[in-house]
Amino acid sequence: MTDFELELKQGFLEEAAQLLADAEQAFLELENNPEAPEQFDKILRLAHSLKGSAKAVGFEDMGKLTHEMESLLLKVKKGTLKLARPMMDLLLRCNDQIRAMLEGLKADLNARFDCTALLGEIHQAMQGASAPATAVTSPPIDQNLPTAGMQADELLANFESLAETTRQHVQELHQSKKAEATASSPSPTKAAASEESIRVNLARVEQLLNYVGELVILQTVLREQAHSSGSALIRSTTHQLGKVTQEIQDLSMGLRMVPIKPTFLKMQRIVRDTAGQLGREVIFEMIGEETELDKTVLERLSDPLVHIVRNAVDHGIEDPRRRFDAGKTTEGKIRLSARQQAGQLVIEITDDGGGMDADKLRRKAVEKGVLSPNAQLSDSEAYQLIFAAGFSTKEQVTDISGRGVGMDVVKTNIQALQGTVQVETELGKGSTFRIRLPLTLAIIQGMIIRCGNERFVIPLSQVLESVRPGQADITPSTIAGEVLSLRGQTIPLFRLDQLLGRRIPPKNAHDAIAILYEAHGKIHAVLVDDIVGQHQVVIKKLGQEVAHVKAFSGSAILGDGKPALILELSELTGGSTKRPAPHRPIQERTA
Amino acid sequence: MSRKHQARAEDRFLRFSMGKEDFAMPLLQVREVIAVPEVTPVPFTPSHFLGVMNLRGQVISVFDLRKKFGITPNESVEKAVIICDLAPLCIGMLVDSINSVLSPTPEQLSENPEIQTSLGKDLITHVHTENQKLTLIIDIAKALSVEDRILAAKAA
Numbered sequence: 086m087t088d089f090e091l092e093l094k095q096g097f098l099e100e101a102a103q104l105l106a107d108a109e110q111a112f113l114e115l116e117n118n119p120e121a122p123e124q125f126d127k128i129l130r131l132a133h134s135l136k137g138s139a140k141a142v143g144f145e146d147m148g149k150l151t152h153e154m155e156s157l158l159l160k161v162k163k164g165t166l167k168l169a170r171p172m173m174d175l176l177l178r179c180n181d182q183i184r185a186m187l188e189g190l191k192a193d194l195n196a197r198f199d200c201t202a203l204l205g206e207i208h209q210a211m212q213g214a215s216a217p218a219t220a221v222t223s224p225p226i227d228q229n230l231p232t233a234g235m236q237a238d239e240l241l242a243n244f245e246s247l248a249e250t251t252r253q254h255v256q257e258l259h260q261s262k263k264a265e266a267t268a269s270s271p272s273p274t275k276a277a278a279s280e281e282s283i284r285v286n287l288a289r290v291e292q293l294l295n296y297v298g299e300l301v302i303l304q305t306v307l308r309e310q311a312h313s314s315g316s317a318l319i320r321s322t323t324h325q326l327g328k329v330t331q332e333i334q335d336l337s338m339g340l341r342m343v344p345i346k347p348t349f350l351k352m353q354r355i356v357r358d359t360a361g362q363l364g365r366e367v368i369f370e371m372i373g374e375e376t377e378l379d380k381t382v383l384e385r386l387s388d389p390l391v392h393i394v395r396n397a398v399d400h401g402i403e404d405p406r407r408r409f410d411a412g413k414t415t416e417g418k419i420r421l422s423a424r425q426q427a428g429q430l431v432i433e434i435t436d437d438g439g440g441m442d443a444d445k446l447r448r449k450a451v452e453k454g455v456l457s458p459n460a461q462l463s464d465s466e467a468y469q470l471i472f473a474a475g476f477s478t479k480e481q482v483t484d485i486s487g488r489g490v491g492m493d494v495v496k497t498n499i500q501a502l503q504g505t506v507q508v509e510t511e512l513g514k515g516s517t518f519r520i521r522l523p524l525t526l527a528i529i530q531g532m533i534i535r536c537g538n539e540r541f542v543i544p545l546s547q548v549l550e551s552v553r554p555g556q557a558d559i560t561p562s563t564i565a566g567e568v569l570s571l572r573g574q575t576i577p578l579f580r581l582d583q584l585l586g587r588r589i590p591p592k593n594a595h596d597a598i599a600i601l602y603e604a605h606g607k608i609h610a611v612l613v614d615d616i617v618g619q620h621q622v623v624i625k626k627l628g629q630e631v632a633h634v635k636a637f638s639g640s641a642i643l644g645d646g647k648p649a650l651i652l653e654l655s656e657l658t659g660g661s662t663k664r665p666a667p668h669r670p671i672q673e674r675t676a
Numbered sequence: 677m678s679r680k681h682q683a684r685a686e687d688r689f690l691r692f693s694m695g696k697e698d699f700a701m702p703l704l705q706v707r708e709v710i711a712v713p714e715v716t717p718v719p720f721t722p723s724h725f726l727g728v729m730n731l732r733g734q735v736i737s738v739f740d741l742r743k744k745f746g747i748t749p750n751e752s753v754e755k756a757v758i759i760c761d762l763a764p765l766c767i768g769m770l771v772d773s774i775n776s777v778l779s780p781t782p783e784q785l786s787e788n789p790e791i792q793t794s795l796g797k798d799l800i801t802h803v804h805t806e807n808q809k810l811t812l813i814i815d816i817a818k819a820l821s822v823e824d825r826i827l828a829a830k831a832a
Contacts, residue, residue, distance in 0.1 A: 295733025585719040625735040627728065628765055634720045640728055640735045648716045648728045648735045
């Protein structure tokens with residue numbers, strides 16, 4: 086085993102342990118509250134991820150188990166099977182088995198596992214037979230009883246699906262690890278820079294950033310004092326200190342950034358493996374792999390990319406025969422590109438395959454119940470249907486894709502990173518997926534506004550525009566609150582001080598500034614006293630003790646060293662055009 | 677998780693005053709003591725939540741423990757904020773004044789005192805008596821019902 090493989094596998098084990106822990110929690114919550122589809126979907130996603138990674142790093146046994154587990158979960162989701170106690174037991178035992186496997190693999194990376202009994206059980210459960218109680222309660226390894234035979238098959242199937250997820254995941258992980266390895270160590274490949282590097286704990290980097298932020302603030306204070314000081318030496322030293330401080334700040338901000346290349350390399354591997362399995366011929370091309378982005382963003386980008394890339398091979402690229410008939414080269418082409426554009430990272434996955442048929446998508450969506458039969462969708466709207474939950478156009482369930490979970494996961498994951506994903510396609514010519522992401526989650530462009538004596542930060546990405554409305558533009562209405570008329574549009578208007586539960590005597594609205602933003606698909610406006618400025622701010626999480634106040638996504642330390650809260654405007658107005666009910670302090674209920 | 681106090685009765689405590697009363701907390705939970713900082717108020721929080729402050733680049737919540745306990749503040753003394761390290765939480769607590777570090781002998785401490793409080797069970801872990809002066813040793817996490825609040829956050 087090469088060092089690289091070793092690192093990949095170890096990386097997988099770490100990640101898988103986390104996935105398992107998450108899955109277990111979701112299972113338990115599901116048991117407490119069986120009417121929680123989101124928990125079930127979460128488990129499904131976790132199983133899917135685990136399957137992929139395990140297969141990718143070559144843990145076949147685990148891949149097999151997770152694959153079957155996923156199949157079983159899907160049957161439950163479709164309602165073919167009931168999520169009753171025995172089923173839950175079975176699923177939890179699969180979870181336990183995977184954990185046991187992980188422990189085994191930690192001790193010995195070449196360990197093999199016999200999960201025949203468990204797999205049999207999964208198979209039996211999938212055939213709808215209620216598992217005999219003995220089999221359900223006995224540990225999977227001991228299921229050699231004749232009655233357990235059928236269950237064993239079932240369980241085996243379950244196990245397979247679990248294993249598939251695991252492998253996929255391991256592969257992803259492997260690839261990301263590989264990339265990390267190439268990025269952070271002197272590497273024989275020509276592409277990697279031959280700089281020496283060390284690994285640093287991310288927590289220490291964050292701590293460093295905290296102190297640097299403080300240094301900048303202190304430096305500002307010092308500079309102001311130095312100006313009024315008579316000593317030329319103090320002034321010039323302070324000036325130099327300022328320059329050095331700026332350098333330190335720039336450098337330390339860059340510490341979190343890593344090149345995207347490792348992730349791209351992992352995609353290359355996935356394209357190769359997937360194409361091999363499906364008998365496709367694919368040329369993989371990457372552009373802009375040196376583009377840097379925040380490490381935490383990169384980590385969470387990997388899963389969605391894997392799904393899109395697999396889909397491109399499976400659904401996008403046609404088999405060589407069809408390509409030939411269509412007058413194309415027999416080799417399909419998949420291109421992965423990354424670039425920075427206007428402070429965002431843009432990743433495109435382009436294939437020259439068959440593209441998508443808008444009519445087919447519409448039909449399928451109606452069949453699947455994702456779309457109502459009367460809905461009128463434009464072609465480009467129809468293409469976005471692939472991101473809907475439970476939408477998959479492939480009939481056959483394959484290892485590669487076609488379970489109808491992939492694209493839904495892609496969208497969720499990317500939205501969680503405050504990014505967007507879109508697809509463009511031309512029938513017969515291919516498709517392009519375009520992902521836009523912020524370069525980092527740690528720093529945002531913030532608009533700093535004033536409301537009374539307090540300052541707040543609004544992420545600039547949420548602001549559509551800001552206007553100073555004239556008095557005639559604001560119409561009060563007893564039942565609908567205030568309405569702002571802007572270029573013929575009527576927009577519900579809120580006052581920030583009221584939203585925040587303040588009772589501040591009403592001021593002249595025409596002194597105030599209305600900030601337009603979108604919440605749940607509708608445009609709203611919020612009235613603030615003033616805009617103080619626009620700055621890059623470093624997001625600081627709020628403590629758990631206030632994290633439940635959804636109206637604030639965090640805080641930022643402003644130039645004078647005081648923290649300001651970052652507003653989550655869509656949470657403040659709750660997305661409705663009703664007057665928001667005054668928020669009750671949540672603590673008072675529990676304190 | 678709160679620490680078990682019984683096992684380390686010889687531990688030391690930080691004694692502080694609120695109003696006319698003396699309290700103490702385990703010294704191990706004290707990260708530092710600072711003068712009252714500027715705080716940014718946070719809407720939708722109860723009145724004993726003062727707001728958030730900047731502690732050398734870290735944003736920390738500050739509570740007014742006197743308000744939480746319903747104690748009339750002693751206006752004549754200089755106030756202080758105790759920065760408590762209650763992993764994973766790090767919070768500040770406003771009190772009237774910091775007195776001393778207590779290193780009680782086992783005889784001075786009585787455990788599991790039978791004291792009724794309106795502020796939740798097990799809030800007072802020990803009572804320290806010295807020269808007929810009582811000091812209540814409190815569990816800060818429980819005092820702020822931090823656990824309840826996290827649960828509430830999860831449920832929301």
